[in-house]
Amino acid sequence: MENKLKTSKNGSAGSKKAALDFSSGWNYDPSPESKDHIRLEKKYGLFINGEFVKPSSGKYFGTINPANEEHLAQVALAEEKDVNDAVKAARTAYNKVWSKMPAAERGKYLYRIARMIQERSRELAVIESMDGGKPIRESRDVDVPLAAAHFFYYAGWADKLDYAFPNRKVSPLGVAGQIIPWNFPLLMAAWKIAPALAAGNTVVLKPAETTPLTALKLAEIIRDAGLPPGVVNIITGAGKTGASIVNHKDINKIAFTGSTDVGKLIQRAVAGTDKKVTLELGGKAANIIFEDAPLDQAVEGIINGIFFNQGHVCCAGSRLFIQESVAAKVIRKLKARMESLIVGDPLDKNTDIGAINSKMQLEKIREYIGIGKNEGAEFYESSCSIPSKGYFCRPTLFLNASQSHRVVQEEIFGPVLTVQTFRTVEEVIEKANNTPYGLSAGVWTDKGSKIFNMMSKMRAGVVWANTFNKFDPTSPFGGYKESGYGREGGLHGLMGYVNLK
Amino acid sequence: MERIEIQKTYKLYIGGQFPRTESGRYYTLTDKKGKVLANICQGSRKDFRNAVVAARGAFAGWSGRNAYNRSQVLYRIAEMLEGRRSQFEAELILQGETIFAAKKEISLAIDRLVYYAGWCDKYMQVFSSVNPVQSSHFNFSLPEPSGVVAIVAPQESGFAGLISAIAPVIAGGNCCVALASEKKPLSAISFAEVLATSDLPGGVVNILTGNTKELLTHMASHMDVNALVYCGKNKDEIKLARETAANNVKRVFVYDKNWNDPAEQNPYYILDTQEIKTTWHPVENIGTSGAKY
Numbered sequence: 099m100e101n102k103l104k105t106s107k108n109g110s111a112g113s114k115k116a117a118l119d120f121s122s123g124w125n126y127d128p129s130p131e132s133k134d135h136i137r138l139e140k141k142y143g144l145f146i147n148g149e150f151v152k153p154s155s156g157k158y159f160g161t162i163n164p165a166n167e168e169h170l171a172q173v174a175l176a177e178e179k180d181v182n183d184a185v186k187a188a189r190t191a192y193n194k195v196w197s198k199m200p201a202a203e204r205g206k207y208l209y210r211i212a213r214m215i216q217e218r219s220r221e222l223a224v225i226e227s228m229d230g231g232k233p234i235r236e237s238r239d240v241d242v243p244l245a246a247a248h249f250f251y252y253a254g255w256a257d258k259l260d261y262a263f264p265n266r267k268v269s270p271l272g273v274a275g276q277i278i279p280w281n282f283p284l285l286m287a288a289w290k291i292a293p294a295l296a297a298g299n300t301v302v303l304k305p306a307e308t309t310p311l312t313a314l315k316l317a318e319i320i321r322d323a324g325l326p327p328g329v330v331n332i333i334t335g336a337g338k339t340g341a342s343i344v345n346h347k348d349i350n351k352i353a354f355t356g357s358t359d360v361g362k363l364i365q366r367a368v369a370g371t372d373k374k375v376t377l378e379l380g381g382k383a384a385n386i387i388f389e390d391a392p393l394d395q396a397v398e399g400i401i402n403g404i405f406f407n408q409g410h411v412c413c414a415g416s417r418l419f420i421q422e423s424v425a426a427k428v429i430r431k432l433k434a435r436m437e438s439l440i441v442g443d444p445l446d447k448n449t450d451i452g453a454i455n456s457k458m459q460l461e462k463i464r465e466y467i468g469i470g471k472n473e474g475a476e477f478y479e480s481s482c483s484i485p486s487k488g489y490f491c492r493p494t495l496f497l498n499a500s501q502s503h504r505v506v507q508e509e510i511f512g513p514v515l516t517v518q519t520f521r522t523v524e525e526v527i528e529k530a531n532n533t534p535y536g537l538s539a540g541v542w543t544d545k546g547s548k549i550f551n552m553m554s555k556m557r558a559g560v561v562w563a564n565t566f567n568k569f570d571p572t573s574p575f576g577g578y579k580e581s582g583y584g585r586e587g588g589l590h591g592l593m594g595y596v597n598l599k
Numbered sequence: 600m601e602r603i604e605i606q607k608t609y610k611l612y613i614g615g616q617f618p619r620t621e622s623g624r625y626y627t628l629t630d631k632k633g634k635v636l637a638n639i640c641q642g643s644r645k646d647f648r649n650a651v652v653a654a655r656g657a658f659a660g661w662s663g664r665n666a667y668n669r670s671q672v673l674y675r676i677a678e679m680l681e682g683r684r685s686q687f688e689a690e691l692i693l694q695g696e697t698i699f700a701a702k703k704e705i706s707l708a709i710d711r712l713v714y715y716a717g718w719c720d721k722y723m724q725v726f727s728s729v730n731p732v733q734s735s736h737f738n739f740s741l742p743e744p745s746g747v748v749a750i751v752a753p754q755e756s757g758f759a760g761l762i763s764a765i766a767p768v769i770a771g772g773n774c775c776v777a778l779a780s781e782k783k784p785l786s787a788i789s790f791a792e793v794l795a796t797s798d799l800p801g802g803v804v805n806i807l808t809g810n811t812k813e814l815l816t817h818m819a820s821h822m823d824v825n826a827l828v829y830c831g832k833n834k835d836e837i838k839l840a841r842e843t844a845a846n847n848v849k850r851v852f853v854y855d856k857n858w859n860d861p862a863e864q865n866p867y868y869i870l871d872t873q874e875i876k877t878t879w880h881p882v883e884n885i886g887t888s889g890a891k892y
Binding site for chain 1: 725728730731732733734736738740743745746825834837838839840841842844845846847848850865867874875876877878879880881
């Protein structure tokens with residue numbers, strides 16, 4: 099084997115210290131996850147009233163693998179009539195079955211769904227990576243287990259709701275319309291469906307148009323679990339389908355995860371109605387590194403913060419703030435670590451960064467990279483190779499960025515990190531909070547009192563201290579300011595699905 | 600000769616000061632017989648914006664006060680109010696209440712302040728959680744104030760209603776700009792005088808008088824207001840408020856309540872203008888043998 103580990107040759111005293119070169123000497127053999135066991139239909143109908151049905155219009159659209167642009171399946175396009183059918187099914191199921199069922203029995207169905215997700219976890223992980231482009235390591239170790247855990251967690255709440263809200267009488271809202279994004283397709287479906295059902299509501303859910311497959315697989319699981327027909331309806335389509343859900347007169351609750359722009363449209367659309375709304379919108383999180391932080395761990399946190407799931411994460415740590423005294427060191431370590439990231443086939447178990455979810459999103463990221471260069475921030479990208487086919491983007495930095503840069507202010511939703519420095523605690527608090535968003539923040543320091551100060555000063559719904567991008571069913575998640583309102587996960591996640599009297 | 604009474608000029612309350620409206624406009628408040636009671640400031644958009652600046656400026660300080668201190672300040676407001684009952688009684692009677700109803704409303708308002716004063720250092724314990732996550736992290740969630748809250752106070756219950764809307768908002772560490780009842784503004788301004796002498800920092804509560812129709816869109820659309828509390832039931836106004844509030848994803852709460860009902864108070868009103876913040880920190884796993892003893 100060719101050995102080109104340059105540091106061992108050139109690292110002797112007196113010679114110029116060479117950068118670690120991982121890519122030429124240490125080649126990983128391909129380690130692709132098998133997809134032989136995956137069963138995908140050619141065509142998927144709409145999951146309404148417990149069965150897959152043809153769309154009323156007869157129209158279908160294709161979903162592709164963003165890593166190689168190969169067609170995966172045809173998916174039904176739901177139009178207004180289909181939305182009506184789905185809502186009608188949900189309403190009937192609510193009135194006749196779900197609201198009358200003893201709560202403990204409701205919970206048992208959720209436990210069943212959790213178990214069946216676990217049983218089919220490998221299949222779900224592979225399809226998630228194929229349809230959405232995320233590395234199999236993440237879909238296997240994060241998305242799918244967390245989705246199962248969400249159902250398992252909320253299953254137990256079904257018959258314990260009276261303990262969640264002291265001195266209140268808890269009742270369900272009715273039919274919930276739920277619209278979810280393409281970055282965590284199965285996990286977001288779980289975040290939405292599990293608390294809604296536990297609280298006694300029925301559901302009409304629409305997955306994103308680029309990533310419908312795992313939601314449809316979840317529909318199979320829901321059917322196989324014997325959930326009464328109509329309790330969960332899953333319909334596929336694009337923005338227009340979503341609008342029909344939002345505007346439907348017989349829906350009591352809208353839960354939306356997606357962009358802030360669409361969130362505002364939804365808030366306006368339901369203004370004259372009694373619909374309850376929760377919005378989980380965009381973010382532009384500050385990830386703050388103090389000079390007394392454990393720097394190597396912090397660098398791992400920076401990498402995880404922005405490159406996890408190709409940066410398609412609303413709570414991504416996309417604005418890095420480094421205290422001036424350690425900036426040069428952190429940036430050097432960060433660049434070295436970026437060089438070691440493997441960008442490529444999402445199904446390869448060694449892949450760190452998979453495919454950008456869609457051509458449209460890749461173009462948006464490229465546009466922002468162009469904007470960043472024009473604004474005058476210093477552009478830096480990993481020298482890694484990327485596949486010639488499919489949608490890929492190298493991990494990218496904008497160094498010496500300033501507050502007024504659009505790449506600092508606006509959500510890019512890709513593997514692009516802006517880097518700023520600061521001197522004082524006061525200064526970084528100002529800069530970190532100076533954004534319309536407020537979803538998450540990261541703080542790195544070894545000093546406990548500083549952590550608690552920063553924690554209380556960050557105007558954000560989730561603060562990760564000496565860690566980043568951690569999620570758990572028991573842990574409430576959601577934003578301040580224009581990052582939306584309402585929480586998902588934990589006890590607080592029930593609040594959006596109940597009436598309190 | 601009978602002594603000529605000194606009448607009060609009713610002004611706005613912004614940032615701890617009592618300015619007249621910058622617009623120079625007024626409307627005349629009369630009693631049932633048409634006798635002029637006062638010229639009331641007709642607050643403008645600019646007054647509202649000034650009040651938001653004052654509220655935002657006071658936010659860091661007020662939300663940073665410890666809960667015990669906030670509790671004492673709210674209690675102090677109740678103390679000040681108790682001492683000035685007769686003034687409020689007279690004003691409520693001028694606004695058309697019977698003596699009996701006026702006394703009852705004042706008692707209720709004072710008791711409600713004491714009620715929320717007591718919640719200041721307790722609601723966090725009721726609404727917080729420590730979350731048992733799977734990974735080795737310590738994880739907890741607690742409520743924090745949303746920030747600046749605009750309040751459209753109820754029209755009918757000019758005094759108890761105003762206090763019912765303001766108290767949970769400031770008990771939770773928010774600052775607010777409240778638009779008083781257009782028909783019953785007298786006790787709102789006198790309440791501002793109580794606030795000014797109650798250890799409440801200037802800017803935490805700002806009170807405007809004026810016309811809801813005129814000011815509502817500005818209150819709902821202001822980009823530096825985090826939440827809007829609308830007390831009332833006008834469907835068009837509610838729709839308009841919700842629509843314009845979307846400009847900055849403002850939280851909107853519509854309360855159509857009988858505030859003079861003693862039961863119309865609970866900590867969930869505080870929770871409405873709170874955000875839940877969740878914090879994660881790693882826990883190292885060394886020395887598990889300690890658990891054996």
